[in-house]
Amino acid sequence: MRLLLIHSDYIEYEAQKKTKMAEADPVPKDGMTEALTVFTAVEAVDEEDIDDVVAQSVAEIEKTATQLAVKNLLIYPYAHLSSDLSSPEAAVAALSAIERRLNETGRYEVKRAPFGWYKKFKLSCKGHPLSELSKTIVPGAGAAVKEKKEVTHEF
């Protein structure tokens, strides 16, 4: 799982056109202000343990949201963050699970842009040192994660 977290003045999207893997019944157009935009690519290796990468991703998103005191989260599928993607079915399952678990905390307003659609978007990144963070998450918890090379950039 690759995550790119952007502390955003605003994020807006509008679905334009289906790809062959388009999710049915999407929210076609939406947006948020004062949000954490979570660009997300689900990777092939994640299919070894989707529940685990979902749990780790939710923990990362919550950690960042807490640091930034952000209540608005927009999950945005972003295939371009990886060159080794999961199946579309696994991606939709993982993205939906991340959305649901964040919602269940009751601490956030959560939205999710649709998977498999070409989308317009407008984004404003705040630009402070913690406003852009990327994470690579792989299946396996604790020490195992380190071995498999967890990579964090703050720049």
Added chain:
Amino acid sequence: MRLLLIHSDYIEYEAQKKTKMAEADPVPKDGMTEALTVFTAVEAVDEEDIDDVVAQSVAEIEKTATQLAVKNLLIYPYAHLSSDLSSPEAAVAALSAIERRLNETGRYEVKRAPFGWYKKFKLSCKGHPLSELSKTIVPGAGAAVKEKKEVTHEF
């Protein structure tokens, strides 16, 4: 080299704060409309042959600019596209060389956002099927490139 090419209604940036690898004398604030934004990460493997990856990157950027009939190019350093970055020196050399070679064609207006600065940015992605393209470029031309796995996503 990882490239993420976004056909943009507008791209604007404003440098906010230096990192320890900040480029000196940057253009602190700039932007373009009707532009191809070229988010770029220079990778460790690129140091094996910077000239070659620069030449391949320039060719890719020109191919996309031609397809989209875009004359405005903004090169934007984006470390978050890779988990295996080159040295800062190699990155600045590669980014500057891409900028210079595109300028030398005389076909484009070219700008480059500074390396090693935290930056605000605002971006509007057009959302048509060719408006977001990513490429992974590795040293080695022609057949060698294929063997080393050149990956292109249109989605």
